[in-house]
Amino acid sequence: MNAMNKEMTLRNRFILTSYLSIVFPVILICVVSYVLLSGNSRKFAVQASNEVVQQKSGDINTKLQGLEVTLRDVIYSPELQKILSAWDPETRDKPYPRESVDHTISLASNSLYMMHNIVIFSLDGEMIGSMFEFDPDRRAGSYPWYETAAESNGETIWLKDTVEMIRDNYGLHMSISGVKKIRSVYDSDVSRIGRDLGYAYFTMNLDSLLNFNQLEYVSQGRKVFVVAGDARILGGSDLRQRGSRFDASLLDKDRNNTYVTFDGRKYLLTFGPTDPSVDWYTVCLTERSYILKDAHTAIMSCSGVAVVLLAVFCYISVRNAESLSRPIKGLQKEFEMVEEGNFDIEIKEKTGILEVDNLFSRFHVMAYRLDNLIHKVYEAQIKEQKLIVEARQAQLQSLQMQINPHFLYNTLDSINWMALMEGNEEVSRMILALGHLFRNNINTSGIYTTVREEIENIELYMFLEQVRFEGRLNFQVDVDEEVMGETLLKHTLQPLAENSIKHGIEPYHIKGEIRIAITGDGDKLCIVVSDNGKGMKDEVLSSLQQMWANIENAQETRSGSRGGVGIRNIMKRLWLCYGDQASFVVSSRAEEGTRMEIRFPRCAPVKKTDKLDGE
Structure with missing residues (x-):
């Protein structure tokens, strides 16, 4: 071994050293690259999943708002308000206004295709109208939701216990019910506005509300669900999961945007509340192998290229090490000048190496733009300070304008009393009229x-x-x-x-x-x-x-x-x-x-x- 060391030439030693110094960094680069690519892939997957969750939650929120508008059109319609206001439980044997109520409901809700039924109960609990057939003999007090609705302040109450799978003319789908207290908004007696009039009970098609038929929610390696607060899956891109139970422990906020095990596979879990008015969550599961697919491909490609270029790079590095070191040292000095705030960089002669010359050229452009950017930021800060001063002045002027009308009214009031004391009622009338006119115009x-x-x-x-x-x-x-x-x-x-x-x-x-x-x-x-x-x-x-x-x-x-x-x-x-x-x-x-x-x-x-x- 000592003989080999003695017989090894300087050239061979440099080549061996170069190979060793290159192989280990290449391996390290591959490992670090894999970690970084995996992290970036996960980051982009989290971003994409959050966008899916937000978009889906926004779609559902829009439909819930439309449903709320439809409910208000029904319960706040003048005809229904008039019927409920005049409803007397002591005269139920008189002609029943069922057709009027049914017609009012039909007119207000005929545009909402996802509504199964809307039922109106009077305040004493009697069913007085519905959009479709409903048990007319059963009173509101016999339903589990009655006490909750009676104690509510008029907000929409979703009955999570009513979620079920049903089959009708449109096929097999999920449904849910809700209830909303009806209050008076039309009354000649202002003191009676806001009193309780009855209850609106409704049932709707969850599949139509959630609408997972859109292609953008169905992609390879991704599943999207809407899960109720009790962990029941209300709907999703996989129709087979409807009505089944989701692992409630996964809905912990600490598990959000992390890898979890679902159905025996690793998934990236992303979820968020669907809407503040309902206890639902929009859940997006992205398969881990799908996220890392591009990272694996990139690492394998980079590894193959690294092996091919390794020998070439070692040969070129020996020939060009010295020619590269000198200009790089010069560039390092210019970096130090920029770091100290000195942007007066001297443009040197070309080295003859295209890459190094381009690097110098781009660095000089970067330094020039950085210098301009610093000046622009400084000018922007000055403008911002001016805007703050102007905003404060505008605020003071606004406060002053609020004082002036009071001064004017007080002055007119003083003139009015002086006119009355002098016995000039005509002037007093003019002053009062002028004051009222100013007050109306300034309001x-x-x-x-x-x-x-x-x-x-x-x-x-x-x-x-x-x-x-x-x-x-x-x-x-x-x-x-x-x-x-x-x-x-x-x-x-x-x-x-x-x-x-x-x-x-x-x-x-x-x-x-x-x-x-x-x-x-x-x-x-x-x-x-x-x-x-x-x-x-x-x-x-x-x-x-x-x-x-x-x-x-x-x-x-x-x-x-x-x-x-x-x-x-x-x-x-x-x-x-x-x-x-x-x-x-x-x-x-x-x-x-x-x-x-x-x-x-x-x-x-x-x-x-x-x-x-x-x-």
């Missing part, structure tokens, strides 16, 4: 009001204008009593009346008359504001008509149309709230006056009004 709680409140507001405004015009202005309001409780947008009448006074009456010093008529026309509310002024010029009339047309065609701009800001504001709000169901017609004749007619639905608005707060 920002909601964008709607009733016709009655809008009429009271315009009467305050016209009273002040009549005092200002000293008898030269008459005001007439004609409102159908049946529409006094209808809703409309706040501050609709005042801008119209103000426009008539400002442009049709005041400039011409005539005895003016403002007429307001509000009537119901079928399913729409009609508002007409007219005056006996001098009328509009043709170009002004055309501009207002074009303004409404531009708003309808989504072409309206603030500077593109002539006309008052108040009229434009009303047009824009009408369109945002009611869309093409609203109309705004302006007509005018010289020396005869101007007439403005607004029509919009008497029901709830058809468009979102999110933008109105910013107008």
